[in-house]
Amino acid sequence: MKKRRFLSVLGLIGLTAALLISGCSSQSSTQQGDKVELYMGYNSDPPTKKKMEEIIAKFEQSHPNIKIKTMTAPYDDFYQKLTTQIAAGNAPDLWQSDGTKVFGYAQRGAILDITDYVTKEISKEELNGLEFNKDSDGKYWGVPQGIQVGALFYNKDLFDKAGVPYPTADWTWDDLKAASVKLTLDANGKNADDPAFDKKSVKQYGFAFFGSSRGAFNILKAYGGGVLDPTLKKSIINSPENKKAVEWMVDGMQRKLFPNPADLKAFQSNFKAFLSGAVAMQIDIYAATTSMNGAGLNYDVAPMPKGPDGKRFAPVIANSWVINKKAEEEKVKAAKEWITYWTTSDEAQKEWTEVGEAIPVKKSVANSEMFLNPATKPENKKVFLDTLEFAGTIDTNAVFTEWVKVFTDNLAELFMDKYGTDDFITKTDQGIQKVLDDFFKKQ
Amino acid sequence: MLELQTKQQAKPAVNKRKWLDSEGRWGLLLVSPYLIHFLVFVVGTSVASLYFSFSDYDILNPPKWTGLDNYAKLFEDPLFYRSLWNTVYFTILYVPAKTFLALLLAVALNQKLKGLKFFRMVHFLPVISSWTVIAYVADAVFNQRIGFANAFLTKLGIAPQNWLIDEFWVIPVLVLIAIWKSVGYMMIIFLAGLQGISSDMYEAASIDGANAWQKFWRVTVPMISGTTFLVIILNTIYSFQNFEQIFVMTGGSTEAGSTGGANNASLVLMLFMFRQAFSFFKMGYASAIAWVLFLILLAITLIQFKLQKKWVHYD
Numbered sequence: 096m097k098k099r100r101f102l103s104v105l106g107l108i109g110l111t112a113a114l115l116i117s118g119c120s121s122q123s124s125t126q127q128g129d130k131v132e133l134y135m136g137y138n139s140d141p142p143t144k145k146k147m148e149e150i151i152a153k154f155e156q157s158h159p160n161i162k163i164k165t166m167t168a169p170y171d172d173f174y175q176k177l178t179t180q181i182a183a184g185n186a187p188d189l190w191q192s193d194g195t196k197v198f199g200y201a202q203r204g205a206i207l208d209i210t211d212y213v214t215k216e217i218s219k220e221e222l223n224g225l226e227f228n229k230d231s232d233g234k235y236w237g238v239p240q241g242i243q244v245g246a247l248f249y250n251k252d253l254f255d256k257a258g259v260p261y262p263t264a265d266w267t268w269d270d271l272k273a274a275s276v277k278l279t280l281d282a283n284g285k286n287a288d289d290p291a292f293d294k295k296s297v298k299q300y301g302f303a304f305f306g307s308s309r310g311a312f313n314i315l316k317a318y319g320g321g322v323l324d325p326t327l328k329k330s331i332i333n334s335p336e337n338k339k340a341v342e343w344m345v346d347g348m349q350r351k352l353f354p355n356p357a358d359l360k361a362f363q364s365n366f367k368a369f370l371s372g373a374v375a376m377q378i379d380i381y382a383a384t385t386s387m388n389g390a391g392l393n394y395d396v397a398p399m400p401k402g403p404d405g406k407r408f409a410p411v412i413a414n415s416w417v418i419n420k421k422a423e424e425e426k427v428k429a430a431k432e433w434i435t436y437w438t439t440s441d442e443a444q445k446e447w448t449e450v451g452e453a454i455p456v457k458k459s460v461a462n463s464e465m466f467l468n469p470a471t472k473p474e475n476k477k478v479f480l481d482t483l484e485f486a487g488t489i490d491t492n493a494v495f496t497e498w499v500k501v502f503t504d505n506l507a508e509l510f511m512d513k514y515g516t517d518d519f520i521t522k523t524d525q526g527i528q529k530v531l532d533d534f535f536k537k538q
Numbered sequence: 539m540l541e542l543q544t545k546q547q548a549k550p551a552v553n554k555r556k557w558l559d560s561e562g563r564w565g566l567l568l569v570s571p572y573l574i575h576f577l578v579f580v581v582g583t584s585v586a587s588l589y590f591s592f593s594d595y596d597i598l599n600p601p602k603w604t605g606l607d608n609y610a611k612l613f614e615d616p617l618f619y620r621s622l623w624n625t626v627y628f629t630i631l632y633v634p635a636k637t638f639l640a641l642l643l644a645v646a647l648n649q650k651l652k653g654l655k656f657f658r659m660v661h662f663l664p665v666i667s668s669w670t671v672i673a674y675v676a677d678a679v680f681n682q683r684i685g686f687a688n689a690f691l692t693k694l695g696i697a698p699q700n701w702l703i704d705e706f707w708v709i710p711v712l713v714l715i716a717i718w719k720s721v722g723y724m725m726i727i728f729l730a731g732l733q734g735i736s737s738d739m740y741e742a743a744s745i746d747g748a749n750a751w752q753k754f755w756r757v758t759v760p761m762i763s764g765t766t767f768l769v770i771i772l773n774t775i776y777s778f779q780n781f782e783q784i785f786v787m788t789g790g791s792t793e794a795g796s797t798g799g800a801n802n803a804s805l806v807l808m809l810f811m812f813r814q815a816f817s818f819f820k821m822g823y824a825s826a827i828a829w830v831l832f833l834i835l836l837a838i839t840l841i842q843f844k845l846q847k848k849w850v851h852y853d
Contacts, residue, residue, distance in 0.1 A: 178597050178816070178819075179597070181598050182597045182598060199819070203596055356703070357682065357700050357703045357704075357800075360682075360702070361681055361682045361683035361684075363677060363681075494818070496817045496818060500813075500817070508800075513801065537594075
């Protein structure tokens with residue numbers, strides 16, 4: 096009797112499992128006549144959601160055969176939901192992917208190779224940032240939805256108060272450090288080159304950097320170093336150029352010209368230090384202008400400083416439209432129509448530019464008065480467009496979050512004086528190479 | 539369900555041979571919403587995760603069977619041991635301190651005091667607040683620039699500390715905040731236990747000449763040992779599963795490079811698992827962590843059940 100009960104329970108489990116599996120794959124496509132229902136995903140906050148809905152409404156008017164159904168949520172939730180949707184086989188046909196995640200989906204086989212479409216139907220001359228989602232084999236995986244590029248943000252009020260001239264396009268990282276000395280103040284208002292300067296009570300820092308796109312990566316690159324080689328499968332941390340750059344950073348931390356990770360943490364979020372006027376300069380991307388304008392900060396932007404050999408580097412993230420590999424043919428077609436509309440329609444581009452979230456992907460709109468409007472801060476928006484000339488990706492690949500974690504963790508230890516530059520380089524080189532090997536050697 | 543069936547089996551011999559009589563079938567039907575939920579979302583997902591733990595699964599593609607690879611890798615991963623130790627350390631500080639404090643509070647609030655309801659409510663307030671709110675309150679105390687804690691230390695002439703980003707302090711401070719947040723909940727459980735003690739016991743003790751301390755130690759403590767046991771088990775499980783607090787207070791921002799605290803000092807098992815699954819797309823590895831976590835908890839709970847015979851009284 097006991098055995099029978101056991102068997103029936105086992106049977107029920109099996110039945111449930113079968114139900115689960117079949118439930119995941121039986122996705123019926125709703126279709127009325129010739130109308131295609133395109134399922135689209137994008138991450139949003141209230142203003143971007145409202146804008147996107149307006150653009151979708153306009154698209155549906157001019158494309159009566161396509162009806163768009165959306166899936167949207169705030170950033171973190173969106174990507175968690177998307178991941179489970181992909182696993183269950185009911186992900187959107189088309190979604191807007193963070194630029195740092197595109198290769199993650201591509202190399203795990205979740206999105207469609209759209210090289211053909213991009214080379215035949217998208218005009219490279221008219222679009223910003225198309226090349227940033229091209230992999231080392233020359234394949235295209237996405238079409239830019241909005242461009243983020245980094246620049247040097249500076250607080251004009253703090254510069255005026257210290258009597259330091261604003262950053263120029265000719266600045267080197269050493270110039271930045273020299274200015275930081277004058278802009279770093281302790282509780283008594285003494286700056287960092289005063290012998291009485293109290294390192295323990297710094298109230299204002301010269302310059303802050305942290306994380307991936309706003310962080311040390313950009314300085315390594317300007318010094319001629321970097322993290323990964325062009326194949327994105329090998330660590331190049333162990334180089335004399337990197338060592339020089341790291342020493343430059345550690346020196347700034349030790350002199351308290353730059354806040355270390357502990358100092359930054361005291362501001363609740365890394366971004367608050369600059370936002371609250373306690374930091375005079377920061378590397379940041381275009382998206383930051385929204386919160387800075389919201390905080391009423393008197394600021395402007397300058398191009399990223401040069402390295403010792405005159406090399407310059409700025410981070411770029413091309414947030415992109417990507418197509419689900421499993422999408423049905425007619426939906427792929429509709430998705431391409433949407434992408435074409437997004438990248439070519441002045442109307443859509445202008446609407447999106449109004450949210451102030453990204454640099455427009457269509458060059459003519461990016462270069463228009465509408466985007467460059469000097470009446471809104473930062474006045475010098477042209478810096479972002481000029482920067483695109485020397486900008487590059489932050490070595491995004493399939494295991495980007497994982498190697499960045501190793502990199503930033505070790506960097507934090509270094510900046511907290513837990514070990515020296517040489518130890519940092521060896522440890523990070525091995526750590527990152529292990530992450531890369533774990534993933535790429537398997538393939 | 540099992541209990542139901544054992545009772546049926548004790549029934550007259552006629553029903554003995556049938557697997558389920560009509561009463562039993564009705565019973566099953568009535569509990570079926572729960573049973574289906576249990577089979578699909580508890581048994582089903584557990585079986586799935588057990589399978590994933592033996593496979594290479596990146597969520598986006600179907601799992602590939604790799605046998606014990608994940609477990610082998612796990613036992614070689616220094617971060618696994620680090621997170622295991624952090625979890626154990628958290629538990630060692632958390633469980634005894636919170637249990638003792640909750641009992642003390644319950645005894646104090648079991649007296650006939652003026653404004654009793656107010657005091658009980660005050661202790662229960664943090665319980666119903668979300669961790670995000672608690673994080674703001676905790677920041678007001680433990681922020682190294684503007685927090686009360688450092689202001690107080692400076693007044694005493696002691697150097698200010700970095701609290702939540704200091705390797706030494708992070709776990710004790712997290713434990714302190716966790717106790718403050720949830721002690722009210724355990725206090726309520728103890729209060730219920732205390733109210734179950736008949737006043738006769740105390741009267742008898744008084745007649746025998748026992749003082750307040752003796753009454754507490756000889757009457758209260760043994761009488762609520764069953765409740766204490768429950769509280770200890772609940773706290774241990776909670777402590778091993780603590781994720782939200784540590785994520786919000788020392789992990790939230792992926793950009794910060796401080797997920798899990800400085801030098802992974804607050805990387806607990808749950809955070810380690812979450813990171814592997816959702817940041818690094820290593821669902822198979824994360825499932826292996828989940829099963830190891832489960833086995834550890836099971837072992838600890840079984841040991842506690844064995845030990846209870848020595849000190850728990852059910853009378």
